[in-house]
Structures are given as C-alpha cells and as structure tokens.
Amino acid sequence: MLAITDHGQVRELRLNRPPVNALSPELIVSLRQAFQAAAQDGAKAIVLSGAPGRFSAGLDLPLLLKANEAEIKTLWRELYSLLRAIATSPIPTVAAITGHAPAGGTVISLFCDRRIMAEGNFVIGLNEVQVGIPVPPVLVSGLRYVVGCRYAEYLSVTGALISPMQALQIGLVDELAPPEQVVTQAIAWCQRLLSLPSNAMTLTRQEARADLAAIFSSDLGPEVDEVSAGWWHPEAQRTMHAIVEKLGKKPAS
Amino acid sequence: MLAITDHGQVRELRLNRPPVNALSPELIVSLRQAFQAAAQDGAKAIVLSGAPGRFSAGLDLPLLLKANEAEIKTLWRELYSLLRAIATSPIPTVAAITGHAPAGGTVISLFCDRRIMAEGNFVIGLNEVQVGIPVPPVLVSGLRYVVGCRYAEYLSVTGALISPMQALQIGLVDELAPPEQVVTQAIAWCQRLLSLPSNAMTLTRQEARADLAAIFSSDLGPEVDEVSAGWWHPEAQRTMHAIVEKLGKKPAS
Amino acid sequence: MLAITDHGQVRELRLNRPPVNALSPELIVSLRQAFQAAAQDGAKAIVLSGAPGRFSAGLDLPLLLKANEAEIKTLWRELYSLLRAIATSPIPTVAAITGHAPAGGTVISLFCDRRIMAEGNFVIGLNEVQVGIPVPPVLVSGLRYVVGCRYAEYLSVTGALISPMQALQIGLVDELAPPEQVVTQAIAWCQRLLSLPSNAMTLTRQEARADLAAIFSSDLGPEVDEVSAGWWHPEAQRTMHAIVEKLGKKPAS
Numbered sequence: 001m002l003a004i005t006d007h008g009q010v011r012e013l014r015l016n017r018p019p020v021n022a023l024s025p026e027l028i029v030s031l032r033q034a035f036q037a038a039a040q041d042g043a044k045a046i047v048l049s050g051a052p053g054r055f056s057a058g059l060d061l062p063l064l065l066k067a068n069e070a071e072i073k074t075l076w077r078e079l080y081s082l083l084r085a086i087a088t089s090p091i092p093t094v095a096a097i098t099g100h101a102p103a104g105g106t107v108i109s110l111f112c113d114r115r116i117m118a119e120g121n122f123v124i125g126l127n128e129v130q131v132g133i134p135v136p137p138v139l140v141s142g143l144r145y146v147v148g149c150r151y152a153e154y155l156s157v158t159g160a161l162i163s164p165m166q167a168l169q170i171g172l173v174d175e176l177a178p179p180e181q182v183v184t185q186a187i188a189w190c191q192r193l194l195s196l197p198s199n200a201m202t203l204t205r206q207e208a209r210a211d212l213a214a215i216f217s218s219d220l221g222p223e224v225d226e227v228s229a230g231w232w233h234p235e236a237q238r239t240m241h242a243i244v245e246k247l248g249k250k251p252a253s
Numbered sequence: 254m255l256a257i258t259d260h261g262q263v264r265e266l267r268l269n270r271p272p273v274n275a276l277s278p279e280l281i282v283s284l285r286q287a288f289q290a291a292a293q294d295g296a297k298a299i300v301l302s303g304a305p306g307r308f309s310a311g312l313d314l315p316l317l318l319k320a321n322e323a324e325i326k327t328l329w330r331e332l333y334s335l336l337r338a339i340a341t342s343p344i345p346t347v348a349a350i351t352g353h354a355p356a357g358g359t360v361i362s363l364f365c366d367r368r369i370m371a372e373g374n375f376v377i378g379l380n381e382v383q384v385g386i387p388v389p390p391v392l393v394s395g396l397r398y399v400v401g402c403r404y405a406e407y408l409s410v411t412g413a414l415i416s417p418m419q420a421l422q423i424g425l426v427d428e429l430a431p432p433e434q435v436v437t438q439a440i441a442w443c444q445r446l447l448s449l450p451s452n453a454m455t456l457t458r459q460e461a462r463a464d465l466a467a468i469f470s471s472d473l474g475p476e477v478d479e480v481s482a483g484w485w486h487p488e489a490q491r492t493m494h495a496i497v498e499k500l501g502k503k504p505a506s
Numbered sequence: 507m508l509a510i511t512d513h514g515q516v517r518e519l520r521l522n523r524p525p526v527n528a529l530s531p532e533l534i535v536s537l538r539q540a541f542q543a544a545a546q547d548g549a550k551a552i553v554l555s556g557a558p559g560r561f562s563a564g565l566d567l568p569l570l571l572k573a574n575e576a577e578i579k580t581l582w583r584e585l586y587s588l589l590r591a592i593a594t595s596p597i598p599t600v601a602a603i604t605g606h607a608p609a610g611g612t613v614i615s616l617f618c619d620r621r622i623m624a625e626g627n628f629v630i631g632l633n634e635v636q637v638g639i640p641v642p643p644v645l646v647s648g649l650r651y652v653v654g655c656r657y658a659e660y661l662s663v664t665g666a667l668i669s670p671m672q673a674l675q676i677g678l679v680d681e682l683a684p685p686e687q688v689v690t691q692a693i694a695w696c697q698r699l700l701s702l703p704s705n706a707m708t709l710t711r712q713e714a715r716a717d718l719a720a721i722f723s724s725d726l727g728p729e730v731d732e733v734s735a736g737w738w739h740p741e742a743q744r745t746m747h748a749i750v751e752k753l754g755k756k757p758a759s
Contacts, residue, residue: 197741204646
C-alpha cells in the first residue's frame with residue numbers, strides 16, 4: 001500500500017491503496033515507519049506522493065466505522081506519531097499532492113517542508129467539521145504555522161474544500177504544477193536543497209522549523225484521548241454513517 | 254440606539270444612533286449586553302451591522318470630551334468588556350460593515366469571526382494615533398491575529414484609513430459586497446456555518462479562536478488604567494478638541 | 507564609510523564603503539553608533555540608505571576570512587548589537603534599499619520599521635546558507651515577524667535571492683520605488699509619521715514593535731558563541747573560500 005522508489009538521494013513514498021488512497025490504520029503505521037526509515041537508509045530527502053488525481057481521500061471511514069474504542073484510540077495515537085515524524089523529520093520532506101486531498105489528505109501534507117499541488121479540478125482542505133469531527137488541536141496549530149491565524153480559523157471552522165488555485169493564494173500550498181509534473185517538481189525542489197551546503201541547510205532548517213516541531217514537544221496523550229472520545233460523539237457517528245451510506249456502502253478499501 | 258432583528262436563528266444587531274453611529278458609553282454597554290443576551294435568547298449566530306454608508310464613526314468624541322476622569326475610566330472598562338464579549342462569544346459573529354468604519358468602527362469588528370465590508374468610497378482603519386490616542390495593547394494584539402505582525406505595526410502606528418479593497422488585500426476584512434448586500438451575505442455566511450454539524454463546528458471554533466480569547470484572559474485592569482490615563486495627556490486633549498472644533502462643534506449625537 | 511545627512515528632522519545614514527558597501531567590522535560598529543547617536547542628536551527618524559544599485563553586499567568575506575577567532579566573535583557580537591539598536595530604536599527607521607541587498611544587506615534592513623526597495627534588476631534575500639553559514643536564530647525570528655512562519659522557513663532554508671517584485675509580494679519589502687526616488691520616498695514616509703501626534707505615535711510604535719524588541723531581550727551571549735563557532739565549520743570555511751576565490755581574490759574593500 002506504499003510504493004517506495006529512490007530517485008538518487010530523494011526517496012519517494014507513493015501512497016498506493018486503491019481506489020482513493022484512504023488512510024487505514026496499517027497505512028498510517030507504514031507511512032510513519034517509512035518516514036523514519038528513510039534517513040536511516042541514507043535517503044537525503046523525502047517526496048510523499050499519491051495516485052494521479054488522488055493524493056489521499058483521508059481516513060478510511062467505511063473501515064473505521066467498524067472499529068472499537070481501543071482501535072480508534074490507537075488510530076489517533078498512530079496518526080499523531082506520523083505527524084510528529086513528519087514535523088521533526090531530520091531530512092526535508094515535500095508533499096507532491098497529485099490530486100484530491102481532503103481531510104486526512106491535507107493533514108499528512110501540512111507538516112511537510114513544502115506542498116506542491118496538481119493544477120486542475122481537485123480539492124484540498126480540512127473538512128473534518130463537515131464529517132462531524134472537531135479539528136484536532138495539533139492540526140489547528142499546524143494550520144496557523146502555514147497560513148496564519150485568520151485563515152487557520154476560516155479553514156478549520158468552515159471545513160472549506162478549496163481549489164488548488166485558492167490554496168496557492170491562501171498559502172495552503174506553495175506551488176502548483178501540471179498533474180504529470182508534480183512529482184518531478186517535488187524531486188527537483190529536493191535536489192536544489194541538497195545542492196546547498198548541507199550543514200548550513202540542515203541547521204537552518206532545524207531552527208526555522210522549531211515552532212512546528214514544538215507543537216509535538218509536550219505530552220499529547222490527553223489530547224489524543226479527547227480527540228478519540230470525539231469520534232464517539234452521537235453527532236460524529238450520525239454524520240459519518242450518513243456519509244458512508246451515501247458512498248453506497250462501498251468500503252474505500 | 255440598537256435595533257435587534259432575528260432572521261431565523263441569526264440575530265442582527267444594527268447600530269442605530271444617527272447620524273453616524275458614534276459609540277456613546279450607553280451604546281457600548283447596550284452592545285455588550287446584546288452580544289451576551291443573544292445566545293441566552295436562543296440565537297445561534299450574530300450579525301453586527303450599521304446604517305447604509307455608516308457602520309460606525311467610532312467613539313463619540315464631542316460627547317466624551319465633556320466626561321470626567323471616572324467616566325472615561327468606565328468608558329474604557331466597558332469597551333474592553335464589549336471586546337471580550339465579542340472575542341469569547343459562544344456563537345459565531347460577523348461584522349456587516351455597511352460603510353465608514355474608522356477607529357472604534359474597526360475596533361468592534363476586529364474580534365468578530367468574519368468581516369464583510371461594503372464596496373465603495375468608504376474607509377476603515379485604526380486611526381487612533383491621528384486622534385492623539387495611543388492604540389490600546391489589546392487592539393494591537395487583535396490586529397496581529399487578523400493581519401499578522403507587519404501590517405499590525407503599519408496600521409496601528411500610521412493610523413492609516415484605507416479603502417475596502419485595500420482592507421481586503423491586507424486581510425483586515427475577509428470579503429466585500431455591494432452595499433445593499435452586506436447584511437444579506439453576512440446572514441448567509443452564518444447560515445452556512447449553522448448548517449454544519451454543530452458540536453464539531455463549535456468545538457473547532459473554540460480551539461481556533463483560543464489565541465484571540467487569550468488576549469482577554471489576563472487581568473487587564475492595569476492596562477485599562479493606562480489607556481484611560483492616555484486620554485488626559487495634553488497632546489490627546491489638544492488633538493481631540495481640535496478635531497471636534499473642526500467638526501463645527503456639532504456633537505455627533 | 508558612512509555619510510550622515512540631516513534632511514530636517516530625518517537623518518540619513520548612507521553606507522559609503524565602495525565598491526559594494528560590504529560590511530566590515532568597523533562599518534558595523536559605526537552604523538550601530540550612528541543609530542544610537544541619532545536620537546541623542548535630536549533627529550526624529552532615520553533613513554538607512556546605500557549607493558545607487560548597491561545597498562550592501564553583506565559581510566566583507568575577503569576581509570573576514572583573514573580574521574582570527576576572537577575577531578570573528580567580536581564581529582558577531584557587534585552585528586547583534588547593531589540589530590538590537592535598530593529593533594529597539596526610539597525613533598522610526600526606514601531602510602531605503604537602493605539596490606542589491608543580499609545576506610547582510612537584507613539583515614540590516616530586517617529590523618527597520620519599513621523597507622522601501624528600488625525597482626529593477628536587484629536581489630534581496632538571506633542567502634547565508636548558500637555561503638555555508640547557518641542563518642542565526644535572531645534572523646529567523648526577525649523573518650517570522652516580517653513575512654510569517656511559512657516564508658521565513660522558505661527564505662532561510664533555501665537561501666533564495668529574489669527580485670524586488672517578489673520581495674514585495676512576499677512582504678519582505680513594503681514598497682517599491684524608482685531607484686532615484688527610494689531615498690526621497692523613505693524620507694517622505696518618515697515625515698508623514700512625524701506629522702502625527704508624537705506621543706501617541708511613539709507609544710503605539712513601542713507597543714506594536716514589542717515582539718520585535720523581545721527577540722533581543724534575553725541573553726544572546728550563548729547564541730553569539732554558537733553562531734561564531736559556525737563560522738569555523740569546515741563546510742563554511744570551504745564554501746566561503748571558494749566564493750572569494752571565484753570573486754577573483756579581489757577584496758570587496
């Protein structure tokens with residue numbers, strides 16, 4: 001469910017869980033392990049990509065609605081671990097957002113060094129509220145870092161799904177590219193970084209991203225508990241079941 | 254001096270103190286009470302509007318220049334209470350800025366969830382410095398939240414009054430509308446929020462706006478004292494009297 | 507190496523160290539002293555300018571590569587003192603960026619109240635990483651204040667040198683002007699500020715810039731030590747020598 005390809009020093013982690021790259025507990029764990037393994041394996045930068053037109057549809061709701069309390073708590077704990085791994089990655093990471101990236105699709109790109117998105121009729125945004133789930137605090141903090149307080153409030157509260165062009169204007173993504181060149185441009189950006197004096201780049205990157213890493217420096221256990229409890233709120237359950245119903249009861253996996 | 258109209262679940266508070274909706278001590282208290290009463294009365298969102306072409310001219314200087322020290326201190330304490338009530342409102346609030354909104358007009362819109370302003374030949378901005386009054390610290394903090402540090406410094410120090418279009422570009426307002434549609438669009442925005450799963454929206458809104466509410470979480474008594482003292486600085490008195498003189502000694506009320 | 511001219515109440519400090527206004531230890535000290543003396547001499551605002559087409563090329567690498575450890579530590583300590591003097595200046599300061607302003611050229615403009623840059627084929631940016639030097643933490647903080655977290659990370663990590671137009675779009679400069687009018691516009695901006703009620707403007711400026719001044723309020727001795735040590739990192743030495751080699755071994759002074 002994760003295709004790993006090395007382009008020289010740049011390792012591409014390609015989400016490969018058809019049909020829509022929905023995030024299952026297993027994929028989340030694999031992704032975190034892959035982020036952590038990359039530097040250990042000698043990679044110098046990471047590109048996180050998806051399928052053409054489908055970066056990731058976010059959490060696999062049909063699957064997760066069958067999970068029990070313990071499994072849901074594990075899910076969130078693992079998702080937080082993945083985000084921490086990205087935010088504190090010792091090597092640069094770029095999200096090559098190859099297509100639709102609602103909710104969890106946006107979430108896994110938020111803590112990368114850079115977001116390059118495919119031009120076209122795609123959506124991006126934290127639509128958690130529309131699914132009945134309060135946006136977890138770490139995500140609000142991540143949004144503030146990327147787009148500032150005002151847009152962080154707007155995006156999280158309204159759950160707006162926006163176009164690549166709007167995302168560029170707001171700063172939710174840094175760059176647009178023709179769909180077939182998103183990965184190429186992400187790799188090229190990594191290579192430009194890697195051509196820089198590496199000690200200077202690495203130390204500066206660490207300093208510049210300190211505020212982002214700090215989001216994960218306190219004990220987030222209580223927050224994970226609260227977020228997990230939110231999953232079981234009647235409104236969340238009702239909304240998620242209605243959405244899955246509407247999807248024709250076809251599990252995304 | 255305040256017209257209250259319920260549009261379904263959205264309560265409109267319309268400033269109605271001709272000719273220019275200048276803020277008198279009584280209006281400030283009424284406004285704070287109305288903000289607090291709305292949720293208690295069952296309203297689910299608040300639209301703060303003004304007269305066509307005149308949102309609010311800010312503090313009623315001709316009236317306030319006749320006030321004594323105790324009254325001025327009460328004025329600022331009450332204004333701070335109003336801003337706290339808006340910043341911590343349990344239900345969404347939108348400023349429908351129907352026209353001119355200098356100084357206090359901007360102030361009362363700054364802590365709302367959203368600012369929608371009438372297109373046209375209107376001004377908005379914190380021109381306190383031009384009136385001889387240092388910008389109160391809570392307002393600088395509010396500005397930083399809305400427009401970031403750089404523009405907060407620019408707007409507060411220069412006291413610039415800018416056009417709706419410039420305000421949109423800077424982020425001081427979120428949306429423009431034809432004058433006759435400002436209130437309608439504000440109500441529509443509230444209704445879109447209210448169509449969302451309400452527990453998720455409410456909790457996310459609380460989290461996203463935590464930094465704004467935090468501005469009012471410490472004891473602001475000493476700050477109110479300092480701001481009140483600033484009113485009596487010879488430069489402030491000289492400047493305000495000259496401005497009122499120029500207005501033809503006609504009290505705005 | 508520093509030409510001082512009073513335009514009424516506005517004092518212009520013009521960098522005058524041909525051919526490229528490279529920053530030598532002496533110039534850095536002179537500049538700090540001139541910033542501190544201005545208010546004492548009765549000036550009400552400061553314009554920092556350079557030569558036509560050449561604001562400042564940044565640190566004088568050919569000269570500094572001959573310095574010993576103690577001299578390099580003194581250099582950084584003095585540069586930090588200069589930046590603190592600008593960030594905490596009791597009177598407004600404007601950088602009239604008359605031309606190229608890479609690295610140190612950007613650094614000395616970053617803590618001014620405003621940056622007005624010459625239109626044209628010039629570059630600005632913190633390209634320290636490209637020179638092999640990690641961007642000092644105070645500069646990352648200054649960048650965050652001016653352009654926000656996302657662009658601060660981008661500019662510092664990549665070391666990008668950008669055009670005046672790009673700098674305007676990002677917010678790294680506030681205003682562009684035809685080259686021959688940069689200084690005039692900077693003086694005019696100061697004069698507009700000085701036409702405001704001065705107590706109100708001064709107190710508001712102090713409040714608005716408090717976050718910028720706070721960058722220098724803790725003991726930065728350990729940071730200066732670390733930054734100085736970075737100068738002697740083999741990568742930094744190798745990179746700087748290669749750059750100076752390429753410049754034809756002609757000292758910029």
